[in-house]
Amino acid sequence: MNVPVIGITLDSEDPGGYSNMPWYALRQNYADVVVESGGLPLALPHEPDQVAAYVEKLDGLVVTGGAFDVDPAMFGATTRHDTVVTKDRRTLFEKNVTEAMLAADKPVLGICGGQQLLHVILGGTLIQHIPDEVENALAHEQPNPRTEAGHSVKVVAGTLLHRIVGTETLAVNSAHHQAAKEVSSNITVNAVAEDGVIEGIEDNRYRFCLGVQWHPEYLISEGDRRIIDAFIKASAR
Known part of the structure; x- marks a missing residue:
């Protein structure tokens, strides 16, 4: 089997903490699980103008999570909850590279915030703050x-x-305060929490387009391992 090159989107932070200049960040276990399942991880800086070059080199894409939100304007919302925090350059890059990978029919795995962005790209909307919209909600954070x-x-x-x-x-x-809401005709819901919150989506127009609201890179179950393995296997074709 070929060793597939797997792009992993980075987080970005303002000056402070690690560096007095803007810096990128990636939790190590995102890369670890890709290697363990037979892939070669490649960290992706946020360069929207380089998307075509990235896609040419990549066999699969992991869109990671982070402590920020998709801009509600992206899914047509006219209001913005007080808790919403955006990272506009990161989201622009992740949107562009995800759309380009799907157009090339290369595997995409969206994790947590990456699942939410994928949901919006596929035509869905988001719950902006679960405690305000879901009655008797579980502790999703x-x-x-x-x-x-x-x-x-x-x-x-x-x-x-x-x-x-x-x-x-x-x-x-579970580490999220937003979640998938309205579902487009392109989206198949594949997992739901006990409180009704959508926890996973897929789009069967593509050979592998999967989003999960949790973090399978922690490998807390055999199911998590199987998700990573299946994604890497699909990327190796």
Whole structure:
């Protein structure tokens, strides 16, 4: 099997903390799981004008999460919740590179905030703040460590995700205050939390287009490992 080159989007931070200049960041386990499943990770700086060159070299794309939100204007919202924080250059780059990878029918895996961006790209909208829109919501920003489960999700039978994980229920970690809301005709919901919050999506027009609201790179379940393995396998074709 060829060793697929997997682009992983970076986070970006303003000066302070690590450096007195703007800096990029990536949690190590994003790269670790790609290597363990047989891929070659490649970190992607936010260069919107270089998207075509990136896509030419990449076999698959991981759109990562972060402590920020998709601009509500991207999905047609006319109001913006007080909790919303955006990183406009990062989002522009991730949107452009995701759209280009899909146009080339190369595998895309959206994780947490990456799943939310993928949902918007595919025509969906977002809940801007779960506690304000979901009655009796679970603790989607779990207080316990990300290496542990925060809640479980029901996996929808017959979906790509179900074929990958081979189970109807999956324990997941949870670190988000936004979530997928309205679903377009392109989107198939593949996982739902007990409170009704959408936890996973896919688009079957593409050979591998999957988004999960949790963080499978922590490998807290066999299902998480299978998600990464399946993505790398699809990228190696």
